[in-house]
Amino acid sequence: MKKIKGALISVYYKDGLEQIVRKLAEDGVTIYSTGGTLSFIEGLGLKAVSVESLTGYPSILGGRVKTLHPKVFGGILSRRDNPQDAEQTAQYEIPEIDAVIVDLYPFEQTVASGAEEQAVIEKIDIGGISLIRAAAKNFKDVVIVPSVDQYAEFYEIITAQQCATTLEQRRRFAAYAFDVSSHYDSAIFNYFNRQEQIGSFKLSFNGGTPLRYGENPHQSAVFYGDLERLFDKLHGKDISYNNMLDIDAAINLIEEFDEPTFVIMKHNNACGVATRPTLSEAWKDALAGDPVSAFGGVLICNREVDATTAEEINKLFFEVILAPSYTDEALAVLECKKNRIILRLKDTTRCPKQFRSLLNGVAVQDRDLKVGGVDGEPRYATEKQAAPEQLKDLIFANKIVKHSKSNAIVLAKAGMLIASGIGQTSRVDALKQAIAKAKSFGFDLTGAVMASDAFFPFGDCVEIAHKEGIDAVIQPGGSVRDQESIDYCNANGMAMLFTGLRHFKH
Numbered sequence: 001m002k003k004i005k006g007a008l009i010s011v012y013y014k015d016g017l018e019q020i021v022r023k024l025a026e027d028g029v030t031i032y033s034t035g036g037t038l039s040f041i042e043g044l045g046l047k048a049v050s051v052e053s054l055t056g057y058p059s060i061l062g063g064r065v066k067t068l069h070p071k072v073f074g075g076i077l078s079r080r081d082n083p084q085d086a087e088q089t090a091q092y093e094i095p096e097i098d099a100v101i102v103d104l105y106p107f108e109q110t111v112a113s114g115a116e117e118q119a120v121i122e123k124i125d126i127g128g129i130s131l132i133r134a135a136a137k138n139f140k141d142v143v144i145v146p147s148v149d150q151y152a153e154f155y156e157i158i159t160a161q162q163c164a165t166t167l168e169q170r171r172r173f174a175a176y177a178f179d180v181s182s183h184y185d186s187a188i189f190n191y192f193n194r195q196e197q198i199g200s201f202k203l204s205f206n207g208g209t210p211l212r213y214g215e216n217p218h219q220s221a222v223f224y225g226d227l228e229r230l231f232d233k234l235h236g237k238d239i240s241y242n243n244m245l246d247i248d249a250a251i252n253l254i255e256e257f258d259e260p261t262f263v264i265m266k267h268n269n270a271c272g273v274a275t276r277p278t279l280s281e282a283w284k285d286a287l288a289g290d291p292v293s294a295f296g297g298v299l300i301c302n303r304e305v306d307a308t309t310a311e312e313i314n315k316l317f318f319e320v321i322l323a324p325s326y327t328d329e330a331l332a333v334l335e336c337k338k339n340r341i342i343l344r345l346k347d348t349t350r351c352p353k354q355f356r357s358l359l360n361g362v363a364v365q366d367r368d369l370k371v372g373g374v375d376g377e378p379r380y381a382t383e384k385q386a387a388p389e390q391l392k393d394l395i396f397a398n399k400i401v402k403h404s405k406s407n408a409i410v411l412a413k414a415g416m417l418i419a420s421g422i423g424q425t426s427r428v429d430a431l432k433q434a435i436a437k438a439k440s441f442g443f444d445l446t447g448a449v450m451a452s453d454a455f456f457p458f459g460d461c462v463e464i465a466h467k468e469g470i471d472a473v474i475q476p477g478g479s480v481r482d483q484e485s486i487d488y489c490n491a492n493g494m495a496m497l498f499t500g501l502r503h504f505k506h
């Protein structure tokens with residue numbers, strides 16, 4: 001156990017500091033402090049020594065240099081059991097500082113506020129980060145409180161142990177310190193790296209929410225990120241790892257649609273999608289696409305859920321629902337099952353990059369943010385063009401296939417997903433799966449459209465589709481054998497659009 005005799009306090013946010021300062025003062029600890037923090041302490045009617053009087057220098061360069069001085073850093077870094085260090089600290093009249101309390105300039109908040117570069121640069125804390133690192137390095141003798149988040153724990157310790165700390169406690173606070181400093185530096189790096197990418201990859205999240213388990217009960221899992229910005233959880237049990245995957249996929253898909261649309265996700269793929277003039281109609285037809293798979297699904301829509309729609313949704317067993325809002329009546333209906341997770345979407349902007357752990361590292365790619373065509377519009381590869389209603393269905397189906405696991409084929413008709421073939425090892429198998437599924441639910445494929453996430457390597461898919469009554473197709477194109485498919489379509493009165501955009505999803 002080591003008693004604190006000298007403490008340096010230099011914090012940006014002063015909230016929560018009062019009880020700590022009072023306790024330190026009560027136990028006779030000498031407090032050293034910087035400008036604003038010193039005024040705060042004196043405002044409490046307590047005494048502290050200004051860092052200026054310790055160093056013999058004023059705070060200069062607009063606060064850029066305040067604590068950066070050997071009298072401060074010598075006091076923190078001196079090894080108390082090292083005779084040479086002791087000799088030098090005595091020679092230069094350096095006091096022992098055995099507790100350091102810092103709260104850094106709010107760099108990330110300043111960037112997030114959209115501040116100009118110069119304002120952001122001034123919020124790069126230099127002295128504070130140096131204090132944190134120095135104190136953490138010398139944890140054998142010094143305790144470091146590196147941010148406001150550790151105030152409560154530190155206060156508990158000094159209250160219970162009369163301003164003394166154990167080595168184990170100091171080591172834990174040193175870990176907090178490097179957590180704070182590395183996160184802070186990652187944020188600064190990402191700010192500097194935002195335009196001209198220099199190649200390194202740094203991602204840092206504070207905290208982490210333990211999940212009940214991972215993809216399966218024998219796998220443990222933690223989520224790092226800020227779900228609160230994305231949505232409000234209004235009701236239900238904890239969100240699971242698999243729920244998160246489906247929620248992510250659901251948000252990606254719903255964002256493709258402007259008109260009232262309902263999507264039902266199952267294991268990362270849509271099993272029901274419909275666009276209709278009203279949300280309740282969209283729900284009805286999304287469910288009709290595959291009422292069997294919908295059981296236990298994740299639901300998402302892009303309009304307020306009203307009571308009528310909620311009454312219908314309520315008949316289904318589902319895991320999660322996401323919507324921009326709910327009427328009070330709708331919420332009352334949906335909340336009748338205690339485990340159901342009800343989320344209100346807020347700000348769905350997400351990182352434009354996607355990360356995935358694989359092999360012994362992380363692969364980073366741009367999100368697939370394009371749809372429709374390389375330059376906006378897809379182009380006809382065939383003589384025949386689709387009728388206006390069918391063209392709408394082609395665009396609709398292409399949005400769904402973009403978010404389906406490869407190899408994927410989507411069949412749609414009248415603004416509704418009628419079947420898909422997903423995650424197949426051949427495109428023909430994906431098509432056959434979709435056809436079989438559509439038929440099993442009694443859908444008539446005459447006049448339906450087909451979307452493919454990648455080009456047709458042979459002419460077989462358009463031929464199979466045509467034999468089922470499908471006469472409009474959308475696909476990226478780009479196969480060396482595109483002409484086989486084009487010739488077949490031309491010979492059989494089919495329309496085929498090329499987007500030039502492949503949408504593999506592995």
Ligand SMILES: NC(=O)c1ncn([C@@H]2O[C@H](COP(=O)(O)O)[C@@H](O)[C@H]2O)c1NC=O
Nearest residue numbers: 012034035036037064065066067126127128
């Ligand atoms: N320049 C320095 O030597 C320096 N030393 C400590 N700080 C920071 O100054 C802030 C506290 O300043 P004040 O006590 O004047 O309100 C803290 O966020 C602390 O991390 C510094 N500021 C920036 O680097």
